[in-house]
């Protein structure tokens with residue numbers, strides 16, 4: 448049974464996929480109200496009100512996924528979630544249209560002084576000339592951040608007869624051409640635009656992206672809009688430029704502090720505002736709730752998510768290609784870790800054969816998580832595997848090769864410590880399953896599932912018999928046994944599997960046998 452905490456107001460109809468699922472309990476409570484039971488939740492669903500800090504994450508040791516019903520994840524400490532192995536997903540396009548429409552409504556309201564006119568009439572006035580506005584037609588609209596929302600605004604601006612200038616360092620010339628917009632640097636855009644609207648995420652680079660220094664290069668009388676995140680236009684600088692009438696007016700849906708109690712921008716008539724309503728439509732709220740509900744469900748069922756912030760995005764099609772090897776590499780990592788009784792300096796993997804014509808990075812993450820899972824206490828998974836390896840100074844190598852050692856596909860993993868190294872090879876055969884086919888250069892074949900004993904010994908009569916006898920005397924049943932050697936009379940290996948893990952006592956007894964070089968227990 449998975450327990451999901453819905454901590455913000457998320458549209459209940461959108462949560463239907465989770466409500467319909469079996470083995471899922473959905474609890475709608477604010478964090479403060481759920482304080483006593485935070486440790487029980489597997490998933491957390493939020494909008495922008497809940498601040499998902501590292502402190503909160505630490506109070507939720509069972510948490511596996513954080514879902515943001517919306518686009519911006521600036522209310523979530525993503526690095527902390529990553530460190531704790533928690534997947535973060537969002538709903539990237541469910542509210543695009545609503546936010547673009549809201550921005551457009553704000554633009555029209557700004558240009559025609561609609562909120563001011565509205566208040567004036569309600570106050571019993573009829574001041575027509577005081578609210579003379581400007582047409583949008585023929586004006587130059589500067590869009591800063593040409594992603595999903597920026598793109599929708601550009602389309603609407605074109606229909607209004609506006610000339611669209613955009614600044615986005617990541618915009619390709621192809622997309623600019625398709626949208627029929629002029630791509631400029633910020634320095635080029637600012638002096639040309641009559642109206643500027645920002646649609647970037649809030650990051651360390653975009654905080655204060657528009658400030659008094661560069662806004663002074665704008666035309667006097669420019670209009671500014673921020674329906675993205677508070678702080679992209681520096682609030683103090685904006686206040687100063689509005690007082691000077693250098694900026695004629697600003698439309699703000701978002702603020703650095705929300706609600707913006709005491710914010711001096713609210714004192715100015717030239718500022719029109721809404722309480723972070725960009726995504727507040729029935730349609731957008733249904734879309735984002737459905738998107739994240741589906742993502743959480745898919746994730747809890749063990750399938751790949753499409754909109755993760757801290758995992759490589761992987762499509763269903765891609766996952767079908769990756770899936771057969773996903774568990775195999777994790778088990779190979781686990782074998783490597785359990786057989787290396789010392790610190791690990793290096794993990795390298797080669798994906799051999801025709802099968803690996805896809806992005807193998809998720810497989811490498813699965814391998815690394817397999818290595819560390821048996822060594823670390825906390826959560827270890829594909830989300831934090833690379834970070835854990837980096838923190839421990841472990842070098843990771845990944846190669847693709849055409850050589851599959853006679854198999855259709857073959858994954859070779861080497862785990863190196865200060866003094867030793869272990870080489871493992873595995874393959875996957877359709878309708879047959881995964882097998883380990885070589886350990887330390889010894890050909891062998893076993894299914895990597897269950898409790899194992901790996902014994903390296905001298906190849907001579909009696910060794911296998913002795914092992915069998917000691918186990919038999921203590922009524923330990925051998926489930927399977929595989930042997931391998933490189934040459935007669937040299938070193939050889941045995942891999943035995945048991946229904947239960949081998950006891951310490953039995954391990955010691957076997958270890959005392961003559962002609963045994965070393966042995967390891969593994970649970971896979």
Ligand SMILES: NC(=O)c1ccc[n+]([C@@H]2O[C@H](COP(=O)([O-])OP(=O)(O)OC[C@H]3O[C@@H](n4cnc5c(N)ncnc54)[C@H](O)[C@@H]3O)[C@@H](O)[C@H]2O)c1
Pocket residue numbers: 517518519520539542543546591592593594595596597614615616617618646647648649652653674675676700701723724725726727
């Ligand atoms: N007001 C609301 O209710 C509301 C609703 C939805 C989204 N938002 C905000 O709008 C933002 C944009 O949403 P989106 O769906 O268009 O996101 P998106 O990821 O599709 O687009 C963001 C664009 O910003 C660009 N960008 C990044 N850094 C930049 C920089 N330094 N300078 C210029 N451009 C830069 C990116 O290249 C990208 O094209 C979100 O991050 C969110 O914070 C607000």
Ligand SMILES: O=C(O)CC[C@@H](O)C(=O)O
Pocket residue numbers: 494495516517518519520542723725726727
């Ligand atoms: O939850 C909301 O209404 C705001 C969402 C919006 O800011 C977003 O980033 O998607």
